[in-house]
Amino acid sequence: MATEDGHGAQTSGEYIAHHLQNLQVCKVDDAWVWNHCAGNPMAINVDSMFFSVLLGLLFILIFRGAAKKASSREPGKMQAFVEIVIGFIDSSVKDTFHGKSRLIAPLALTIFVWVFFMNLMDLVPVDWLPFAGQAVGISYLKVVPTTDINVVFGMSISVFVLVLFYSIRSKGLGGFIGELTLHPIAPTFKGPGIIAAPLIIAFNFVLEFVALVAKPVSLALRLFGNMFAGELIFILIALLGIWQLPLHFGWAVFHILIVTLQAFIFMMLTVVYLSLASEEH
Amino acid sequence: MDFNLTFIGQTIAMLVFVWFCMKFIWPPIMTAIEERQTEIADGLAAAERGQQSLDKAKSEADEIVGEARKQATSILDQAHARANEIVAEGKADGVKERERQLAAASAEVEQETNRAREELRGQVSAIAVASAEKILRREIDAKTHEDILSKLAAEL
Numbered sequence: 173m174a175t176e177d178g179h180g181a182q183t184s185g186e187y188i189a190h191h192l193q194n195l196q197v198c199k200v201d202d203a204w205v206w207n208h209c210a211g212n213p214m215a216i217n218v219d220s221m222f223f224s225v226l227l228g229l230l231f232i233l234i235f236r237g238a239a240k241k242a243s244s245r246e247p248g249k250m251q252a253f254v255e256i257v258i259g260f261i262d263s264s265v266k267d268t269f270h271g272k273s274r275l276i277a278p279l280a281l282t283i284f285v286w287v288f289f290m291n292l293m294d295l296v297p298v299d300w301l302p303f304a305g306q307a308v309g310i311s312y313l314k315v316v317p318t319t320d321i322n323v324v325f326g327m328s329i330s331v332f333v334l335v336l337f338y339s340i341r342s343k344g345l346g347g348f349i350g351e352l353t354l355h356p357i358a359p360t361f362k363g364p365g366i367i368a369a370p371l372i373i374a375f376n377f378v379l380e381f382v383a384l385v386a387k388p389v390s391l392a393l394r395l396f397g398n399m400f401a402g403e404l405i406f407i408l409i410a411l412l413g414i415w416q417l418p419l420h421f422g423w424a425v426f427h428i429l430i431v432t433l434q435a436f437i438f439m440m441l442t443v444v445y446l447s448l449a450s451e452e453h
Numbered sequence: 454m455d456f457n458l459t460f461i462g463q464t465i466a467m468l469v470f471v472w473f474c475m476k477f478i479w480p481p482i483m484t485a486i487e488e489r490q491t492e493i494a495d496g497l498a499a500a501e502r503g504q505q506s507l508d509k510a511k512s513e514a515d516e517i518v519g520e521a522r523k524q525a526t527s528i529l530d531q532a533h534a535r536a537n538e539i540v541a542e543g544k545a546d547g548v549k550e551r552e553r554q555l556a557a558a559s560a561e562v563e564q565e566t567n568r569a570r571e572e573l574r575g576q577v578s579a580i581a582v583a584s585a586e587k588i589l590r591r592e593i594d595a596k597t598h599e600d601i602l603s604k605l606a607a608e609l
Binding site for chain 1: 455457464483484
């Protein structure tokens with residue numbers, strides 16, 4: 173078990189809490205402060221940012237390397253692998269999204285590979301990087317960026333903004349507002365029914381607004397929940413002493429599925445939301 | 454677990470990565486894939502065309518060979534006919550030649566026979582004259598009976 177700052181034994185609760193604490197930095201009274209930022213909205217989770225950007229760069233590096241050397245004849249093994257991934261994304265996107273957009277497929281590719289890499293950090297044994305970090309004086313280190321709610325919401329809100337953008341672009345602002353207010357109960361604007369129209373519109377708006385906002389929230393929380401729970405179970409297994417070995421192996425094998433599946437679901441739902449948004453009525 | 458600036462940071466990171474992917478990763482790889490697809494399609498089409506022209510060439514070759522075979526057969530037939538003709542001509546010539554030689558031989562034989570007969574006749578008449586002379590020498594003079602003797606020789 174980890175010991176904090178090298179002195180004293182740690183309880184299980186402390187061990188778990190330590191593993192779930194981000195390395196944070198924030199500015200308090202014009203001075204940079206580490207790790208005393210609870211509740212500070214201006215804090216930055218350095219570990220989440222570092223690992224997510226690092227893994228994003230890894231994605232860029234691998235795929236850009238393949239793209240630069242891409243040739244139609246005699247593809248290398250790396251190019252073949254990258255092409256398999258891209259072909260998979262491309263067919264998934266083409267099956268779902270029928271409009272024309274230069275953005276959707278690269279967006280889906282980035283999301284899939286990036287989220288996959290970030291989830292994959294879950295398979296690094298839970299103590300390795302925090303221990304290494306402590307050895308060089310970093311007291312907290314949470315290595316799986318997708319267990320940070322900021323990271324998943326950062327992505328899902330970006331997707332949500334794109335959904336709004338595509339909705340308004342394909343239906344117009346009026347069409348978008350109409351979609352929010354005129355369904356599922358169509359209000360009447362003629363005769364005595366007009367008295368009930370504002371009520372119906374308000375009712376529709378509440379329903380549709382919740383449905384709209386539920387998209388990014390569910391997108392983010394699904395990924396966050398799966399990865400956070402997975403990470404927590406890894407931490408719990410790590411508390412078991414020698415018995416962690418078979419359990420860790422079993423859970424890791426199962427987690428390979430979750431890692432891939434969650435990355436795929438996040439990518440697929442993004443494409444589905446965007447295709448729904450850009451569908452014309 | 455709080456919301457903080459990481460949210461903004463992650464959003465910016467995502468925008469940058471997606472932009473980079475859209476600009477520098479997706480298009481070249483898609484181009485390569487599509488180029489290869491067209492190349493493969495072209496290659497398959499070329500192979501198809503090659504197969505077709507091969508089939509055509511094969512059928513043409515078959516036709517030519519058939520034609521040649523037919524010609525060869527007719528040439529052979531002609532040759533056979535000509536050979537038969539030549540043999541027949543040869544036979545006819547042979548028969549003619551044999552007849553000619555036969556005729557010549559029989560003519561020569563006849564000639565020879567006649568000549569031998571003449572000679573024989575002369576010898577016989579000489580012998581007869583000699584015998585008669587021997588006989589008559591005793592009885593008569595040869596000169597007196599010469600006319601009878603020549604008449605006799607003429608009769609022989």
